Amino acid sequence: MSLCTSNLHPSSSSFNLFSHNNNSPKPSLNSLRLATSTSPSSSVAPLKLSTTNQALRSRFLSNRIQSRQLWIRCATSESEPSISVAPGCNGGAVTAEERVIVLVIGGGGREHALCHALKRSPSCNSVLCAPGNPGITSSGDAACVPDLDVTDSSAVISFCQKHNVGLVVVGPEVPLVAGLANDLVSADILTFGPSSQAAALEGSKNFMKNLCHKYNIPTAKYKTFSDATAAKEYIQEQGVPIVIKADGLAAGKGVTVAMELEEAFESVDSMLVKGVFGAAGCQVIVEEFLEGEEASFFALVDGENAIPLESAQDHKRVGDGDTGPNTGGMGAYSPAPVLTKEVQDVVMESIIHPTVKGMAEEGCKFVGVLFAGLMIEKKSGLPKLIEFNVRFGDPECQVLMMRLESSPT
Secondary structure (H helix, E strand, O other), X not given: OOOOOOOOOOOOOOOOOEEOXXXXXXXXXXXXXXXXXXXXXXXXXXXXXXXOOHHHHHHHOOOOOOOOEEOOOOOOOOOOOOOOOOOOOOOOOOOOOOOEEEEEEEOOHHHHHHHHHHHOOOOEEEEEEEEOOHHHHHHOOOEEOXXXXXXXXXXXXXXXXXXXXXXXXXXXXXXXXXXXXXXXXHOOOOEEOOOOOOOHXXXXXXXXXXXXXXXXXXXOOEEEEOOHHHHHHHHHHHOOOEEEEEOOOOOOOOEEEEOOHHHHHHHHHHHHOOOXXXXXXXXXXXXXXXXXXXXXXEEEEEOOOEEEEEEEEEOOEEEOOOEXXXXXXXXXXOOOOOOOHHHHHHXXXXXXXXXXXXXXXXXXXXXXXXXXXXXXXXXXXXXXXXXXXXXXXXXXXXXXXXXXXXXXX
16 A cells, blocks of 8 residues: 655656746766865865765766756765865856846754855855845845745745746755645746655654655654553553654654653644644654664755755754753754764664655655655664654755855855
8 A cells, every 4th residue: 555645756867957838958977075064174075975876877877858856966986076166156168048146045053054155056046045144145145035935836836937947945844844845836837845745754753754764764662542551551661761752743752752641642742632732633653762862864855866955963952961852953063973984874774764765766856955864873883763854954965065065056
C-alpha cells in the first residue's frame, strides 16, 4: 500500500533540483564548494560537492537535456579541482538573458542567509524576499515585499508573473506542506522545494516513521496514539526517559523529552486533551529515548538520486547548560565534529538513499534539500533518524550559507 497519494515530479536522467516547465530556460550550472571552517584564520582546503560513487558521478555529468528541473554538476573525480571563485563569480560568463529574478519565501534568519548567498550569484539579476524582515532590508541583500501574502498561492503566482520572477526559493516548511510548490510548478514557475505530498516527510511524523518502518530505515522504536489514556498506559509500560512528539508541524516546539512520568503525562494531555498544537497535535508519537549526540545532515535530492551537502549542529534548549524546553534552535555551527566522513557514509547508505528510493516507490518523489535530524548513538556510534525536514534548517542554514564559497544557483 502506498503511503503517498500522487507524484508531482517525473523522473529524469540527470540530477535535478528545481521544478520547472520543459519550455522554461535553464539557469546556468555551477559546482558548489564549502569552506571547511567558518574561522577567518582557517587555511583548510574547501570541500567540493561531489559523490562517492563514480557511476553516479557519470550520470550527474550527462548531457544537458530538456527536463522539468535544474541539475547540479559534480566533479568526476576527487583529483579534479573544483571551480575556485571569488564571491560574485562562478568561473564562467553569464549573459544578461540568463540572469533571473529570485523570490525567497520567508522572513527569518534562514531566509536572510539564502538572500545573502543568492545575491552573490552571477546567475541572479536581483533578489526579492516575502515577507522578509528589517535586517534583510537594511543589509541590502534583498528587496523585501512585506505585503505579499505567501499563504495565498494565487497572490504569489500573480506577483511572480508581474515581476518576471524566474526562480522561487521556499524557506519555511509550512508553505511547502500547504502545497505552494505544487501551485507554482503548475503555473510554470521554477521552484526550489518539494511537493506537498513529499513534504509529508516533515508534515507528519507518523508518515515519516511508517516510511522508516516499511523501508528499514534506522529510527527509534515508536507507537502512534490519538487517545490520551492509551498513550499514557503505553508510557507507563515503557518507562522513562521517553519522547513524546506532536504528529504535525509545531514550529520546533512539539517535542517533549520526558525524564519523569508526570512530565510525560502532562505532555500527552497538553496535546491530546488541551489541544495546545491544534490539529498538529491530534496524534502523538511516543518514542524510545535515544542516548547520544544529535546532529543535522543535509543532502540534495533530485527525486531518484542524492548527494551529500554538509553537516551542522544546533542548540535547541532555551536555557544555558542545555536546560529548559526545546525551541526551533538557539544557535548552530558547522561542520558537526561527530559526523565524520565514515559516519556520513553510513547516513547516506542507511538513511538518505533508502528514503529517496522509498519516496519514489510510494509515488511522491522528493526533490530539494533533505534535512535529516540524527542521533549518533552512544552505545553503537551509529546514526539513527530522529526526524526529517524538507527544507534548510534555521539556524543551520545560516552557518551553511556562510561556508558556501561558490554560487548557489
